[in-house]
Amino acid sequence: MKKKAPIELENDIFLIDGFDLGFEGRTGTYVLMGEKITLVETGPSPSVSRILEGLHALDITPEQVEHIVLTHIHLDHAGGAGLLLRDCPNAEVFVHEKGKRHLANPSRLIKGARAVYGEAFNQLFDPIVPIPEEKLHSKTDGDILKISEKRTLTFYDTPGHANHHLGIHDSWSNGLFTGDTAGIRYHQTEDCGLTFYLPTTSPNQFDPEAMQQSIRRFREMNPACVFFGHFGESKEPGQAFDQVMEWLPVFVSEANNALEMGEGLDGIQKRLHEQLTSYLREQGVPDEHSVYEILKLDIEVCAMGLADYIEKKSRA
Template identity: 70%
Template sequence: MKKRAPMDLGNGVFLIDGFDMGFEGRTGAYVLLGDRITLVETGPSPSVPKVLAGLDDLNVPSEKVEFIILTHIHLDHAGGVGLLLKECPNAKVIVHEKGKRHLADPSRLIEGAKAVYGQDFEELFDPILAVPEDKLYTKADGDTLTISKKRQLTFYDTPGHAKHHLGIHDSWSNGIFTGDTAGIRYHQTTDYGLTFYLPTTSPNQFDPDAMLQCIRRFRDMKPSCLYFGHFGKTEYPDQTFDQIMIWIPIFVKEAEEALKRDEGPRGIQQRLYKHVASYLDEKGVPRDHEIYDLLNLDFEVCSMGLSDYMKKKSRA
């Protein structure tokens, strides 16, 4: 089993790498140490053994986990929650109110993921287990949760990537767990002195206006750091916000052009690739860099979400 030690991010926050899709540094679960042990995200079910191994490395018995918080219910973030609960029997699961019923009955989540990932579904996500109703709790905009003397979490309704999305402010670090609302942190190019950020526009609830509004809201909070679903921590929030706010209109424009020319999702994907590759060329990142493996995967999914958004917009 691929494994790495939990990363100490300071302020009692540790990050366990779930090796999602086999990639190191792709998706992880955050562990918040303190009086009430809390996880933020689980990753997909194949990542659960890594999460449990990480807890063991931190000397945290799984039965001591009190809360499992999900920023949203997409399977790369939350697909493993049902399986993880079998090893964390005392944990309560906190989710956006619009996501609760889909965890209790994940049939639609499974159906949607199969439509996106096809024959790769089982390898990437199986099994997806239902969460018992008595384990599910919801948080709405402005709700709080105190988990230690130093740490209060405040929850925010943050649509744009998904309507069932929560952003979470951590009082101890003055950080925000952004899930996917503030995009993906591509740290794989640090060997070329570059970390960059792109929006994630996966189907089927992408809304660029809502995403931009949430990013402005995050900025107004003046956070000291951001914790990403994909992946890790930045202490330069404004850099993130600036880049994402530039890229969102570019992604939408490329989708408009592709669909105007009847190029379909494949055309959108190729346009995103060309635009971002040109950006990376300027930064000196070669075209055979490993980052392109991730970008190809991400742009395939992003193009589906952008296509879906454009179709909904044309019908409005």
């Protein structure tokens, strides 16, 4: 197993790479230092060993972890929470009020993920361990969680990617943990002088209008930085928000066009791939770049969410 030391950010924040899907720099867990050690996101269960390894490298014992904060309950962000709790007996879990019951009884989460990932589910996410209800605490818009004298987290209801999504403001860094609502940060092309941002439109609660409203809300907070679930920190929040807002209507339009032309899910994927390939070529990214392996997976899931959204809208 490839080892990677936690990434030191500013303001006593560290980032542990969970090697989600086997990719370096795909999904991470943020460690917020202070009187009460706090983790933001756990990633899926296969990443838990990476988290424990990262904590050890930071001279933190699992027993010292007091808070596990989840932006939303999709398994690539929260699937490992129950398993991690076995090693962190003093930790409490904080989640959106609409997601709490699904962590206590993850049967619907498992069913939904199996529908998306099929035979790959076990390798990607197993095991999904239920979280005892007494360990679960719901957070809603405007709630706070005090970590230390310097650091207070404020929670915001930020749907668009999911109805049970929280954006989280960190007072010390003036940073935002945006989960998936403000998209994905693709840093893999930094070797070509490019970092770019795309929306993530996975099923089954994707809502572009709500996503736009949440991103506008993030922008109004005037953050100094954004901490992405996928992956890492951006100190150019405006640029990140702009790109996601620009790509979002493109994604929806291409999906609509594909379905109207009878091209189905494959057509949505093909159109998104063509749009992104054209963009990356213009930016000097070669066709054989490794970023396309990650983009292929993301496009497949995004296409499912776009098709689901359009189908629901047509029935409304």
